[in-house]
Amino acid sequence: xxxxxxxxxxxxxxxxxxxxxxxxxxxxxxxxxxxxxxxxxxxxxxxxxxxxxxxxxxxxxxxxxxxxxxxxxxxxxxxxxxxxxxxxxxxxxxxxxxxxxxxxxxxxxxxx
Amino acid sequence: xxxxxxxxxxxxxxxxxxxxxxxxxxxxxxxxxxxxxxxxxxxxxxxxxxxxxxxxxxxxxxxxxxxxxxxxxxxxxxxxxxxxxxxxxxxxxxxxxxxxxxxxxxxxxxxx
Numbered sequence: 001x002x003x004x005x006x007x008x009x010x011x012x013x014x015x016x017x018x019x020x021x022x023x024x025x026x027x028x029x030x031x032x033x034x035x036x037x038x039x040x041x042x043x044x045x046x047x048x049x050x051x052x053x054x055x056x057x058x059x060x061x062x063x064x065x066x067x068x069x070x071x072x073x074x075x076x077x078x079x080x081x082x083x084x085x086x087x088x089x090x091x092x093x094x095x096x097x098x099x100x101x102x103x104x105x106x107x108x109x110x111x112x
Numbered sequence: 113x114x115x116x117x118x119x120x121x122x123x124x125x126x127x128x129x130x131x132x133x134x135x136x137x138x139x140x141x142x143x144x145x146x147x148x149x150x151x152x153x154x155x156x157x158x159x160x161x162x163x164x165x166x167x168x169x170x171x172x173x174x175x176x177x178x179x180x181x182x183x184x185x186x187x188x189x190x191x192x193x194x195x196x197x198x199x200x201x202x203x204x205x206x207x208x209x210x211x212x213x214x215x216x217x218x219x220x221x222x223x224x
Contacts, residue, residue: 042116042217050210101148101212103155
């Protein structure tokens with residue numbers, strides 16, 4: 001049972017480039033989330049999904065897009081990368097509103 | 113808008129000491145509150161989840177309490193060990209875990 005798996009673990013992007021952060025979970029969780037964590041700060045919600053085909057914006061969605069075509073996968077797309085998107089990105093999943101959240105190991109992204 | 117604060121930002125204690133980490137939140141209409149542990153360069157691991165109807169949860173040497181009326185939660189760690197050294201984050205969920213709001217965390221160091 002792998003839990004929540006994120007790829008890649010590290011990435012350096014140049015300004016203006018695009019990339020997709022991958023996230024997959026094998027726990028049949030309906031809720032999935034993308035957070036970013038900046039140094040010394042708490043996590044901030046970028047986007048979330050309550051099921052396949054349903055996504056919604058979180059607190060800091062600008063510059064990002066998501067899709068949820070299956071229960072397992074929830075990729076995060078960065079278009080036109082900017083230095084302000086340098087951060088550590090975490091994907092998480094839960095089974096509804098009553099369960100604990102499971103997190104991936106994170107993707108450390110640097111935009112130069 | 114829910115604001116979550118954790119004080120202190122860092123704490124250093126000798127091994128064997130009992131300690132309390134604090135978490136405060138501004139909106140008492142929460143669905144649940146979770147405490148997480150984060151090791152350097154790693155993802156978050158859920159330690160304890162307290163539903164809004166509960167007052168406390170216990171797991172081994174950890175005990176978390178919740179007082180919604182005062183907007184406070186505490187994480188009590190008994191007989192601390194060097195292996196407890198990590199950053200501890202709390203997160204308050206308004207409803208259905210759609211938008212967990214995180215504190216910035218308390219970085220705990222337990223000295224042998």
